[in-house]
Amino acid sequence: MATLPAKAEQSTSFQPLYAQVYALMTERIGSGQWQPGALLPNEFQLAAEFKVSQGTVRKALMALEANKLIVRRQGHGTYVARHTAQQALFQFFRIVDLDGTRLTPASRAFAQKSAKATRAQTQALGLKPGAALHSITRVRSFEEDAAIFETIMVPAALMPGLSVILNQEMPEEMYVIYQQHFGITITRADETLAAVAADAQDAAHLQVPEGTPLLEITRIASDLNGKKVELRVSRCKTSAYRYAAEIT
Amino acid sequence: MATLPAKAEQSTSFQPLYAQVYALMTERIGSGQWQPGALLPNEFQLAAEFKVSQGTVRKALMALEANKLIVRRQGHGTYVARHTAQQALFQFFRIVDLDGTRLTPASRAFAQKSAKATRAQTQALGLKPGAALHSITRVRSFEEDAAIFETIMVPAALMPGLSVILNQEMPEEMYVIYQQHFGITITRADETLAAVAADAQDAAHLQVPEGTPLLEITRIASDLNGKKVELRVSRCKTSAYRYAAEIT
């Protein structure tokens, strides 16, 4: 959540009306009462329902839109945001070429397994010791050039049957799967980057000599309630690719 | 230039009132008519001056605050944002330790020179071929551990006398200097990251073996008009440090 916190309690922690409306609406989205893609009531209907003015509803809607939980289209209506492969890539994929042009990867998965989380993993995801993780390993390529070797780990309890789904279709974007099959909408990712030397496994998958410097991106992705849902470690060649970040 | 421009906007270039007010105010800040740290007139005074309602002024002020050009303090007033070392570090410095804790570097500069920009540099900064660049090379450390070796390049024409200023005081944050001495406020930085092997120079300054993987951060910093002001290349050890980014 970028702009608005949630939860209103007693007089000790006053929340403006629009923040309370915001919280009520995120709850409906998070609970599935409003499904991704659904059309919301218009501003006046919402205002009547929440017993506030249309301007107050508008302020909550603007915040929801800023946090990408809804999409507003003039003359059309307000919709719950839905992850599509393009949208998720545009929002979360930060690898560009040397000119800064956005790239679109092709993914090839080749391993899935379940295992107990290590201490570091439980800590990163805020899980209980010994929780089960499901992990997917894959290689992402740009025009046949294997560029990224990555492992994606999710708490098994959050996504029962994930392996069955992935055996049927291996998607370009995991976040579409999370949302469509498990009602989990990723809204935030925190990444830390380091430079590492390619080990034997990296070298084999990315076709570089062992010891080649690689960009290691560690991501923790969270849903709209701030719950940590996914741990992902990506190792990326930077011979012709870059990680792009903007600070504003 | 004092008040609102001509009305009668054509359909091709319609701008909402609040956007026009926003533009007028950024212009005053950029031109130095409102200096960093200055107290702005209150909302009603601004509304009267621009001949719009207070609500419209408010919307422009909220946008300016979101873009960090002003700071608003309830019961106090609205001020033009001023860079301080802490503020600039908090906003622009993305290196953290392994726990994700923000770090504060100590800098030691050891070289300054002026030279013609290379083709790649003129292209990155949008300069004419052969433009002069002033460059500063320094090492940044965390608790005596030399961690970052970086080169900062600025168009000499933008900052006449920079070397004299830096010989008198070597600041922790260049952006304070840019603002206080040259009226240039950095509001945006675009960074691209790669993994590289330490060369002999890196190895000597950062006390690592040649070939050690380093994080190379290339930054282009821009002022509030979007003008590219600085090119910076930082090479960072990631033995105990990380680059942190968040995606929302």
Added chain:
DNA sequence: GAGTGGTCTAGACCACGGT
């Protein structure tokens, strides 16, 4: 033409910070 979101206005009251 009907319905939607987008902009603009005018006025009210509240919370905060300093006198």
Added chain:
DNA sequence: CCGTGGTCTAGACCACTCG
């Protein structure tokens, strides 16, 4: 106490999309 920004309301009109 006063002046500031923060919130909330009510109503008006405009711009866009679609049937």
